[in-house]
Amino acid sequence: MYRALLDIRRCAALAATAAALILLPSLALAEPQEPSGEEIDDANFGKSFVGKVYDGELEIEDWSDLGGGLVSPPIYIHQYQRDNGTILVLTSRELSRRTRNRPGTYMVADALIVPKAPKDVEFSMSCVQLPDETLRFLGLAKGKEDQEWWTRVRRAWEIDLETGQIASAKTKGVRCTNIGWGQ
Numbered sequence: 001m002y003r004a005l006l007d008i009r010r011c012a013a014l015a016a017t018a019a020a021l022i023l024l025p026s027l028a029l030a031e032p033q034e035p036s037g038e039e040i041d042d043a044n045f046g047k048s049f050v051g052k053v054y055d056g057e058l059e060i061e062d063w064s065d066l067g068g069g070l071v072s073p074p075i076y077i078h079q080y081q082r083d084n085g086t087i088l089v090l091t092s093r094e095l096s097r098r099t100r101n102r103p104g105t106y107m108v109a110d111a112l113i114v115p116k117a118p119k120d121v122e123f124s125m126s127c128v129q130l131p132d133e134t135l136r137f138l139g140l141a142k143g144k145e146d147q148e149w150w151t152r153v154r155r156a157w158e159i160d161l162e163t164g165q166i167a168s169a170k171t172k173g174v175r176c177t178n179i180g181w182g183q
Helices: 002-028 037-047
Strands: 053-055 064-072 075-081 087-096 105-114 122-129 132-142 152-159 166-169 174-177
Touching: 037 087, 037 105, 064 132, 105 166, 122 152, 132 174, 152 174
Parallel strands: none
Antiparallel strands: 053 105, 064 075, 075 087, 087 105, 122 132, 122 174, 132 152, 152 166
């Protein structure tokens, strides 16, 4: 009787394992969680700038201007931060150069919203991917305060140098400048 009970338990364990193996692929293909209403609003807010033409600097109400610069002609980048730590990055294409008499004219090419980074992680818009040293990558990275470059990159994005579009990128080989280094 004990042997029969053991066989029943083995069969039950095998059936449970088989069921799990059958369900595993469907779990792996499960849809990602729906973004929250705030995340949708932020994404729509960022995308509302795409195609906007502006002269000189672009001021955005309720966002602090953290600066920016040239990625590679004619693509520029600019970073803003909201009080809650959310980051807005805009890439722009230069339409006309600045002269002594007038500011340059730009058109927003793409926007990226990055929620507040977890503790000990910083957002950097000054990242490279080896062997290319062009600062065309953005990242969420962490590292030691005494290091100029952080290589523990949790998330990365790449800027297309021709269109200014921002796309997710693999983190392998990406390193980001430590924004607090040397201060």
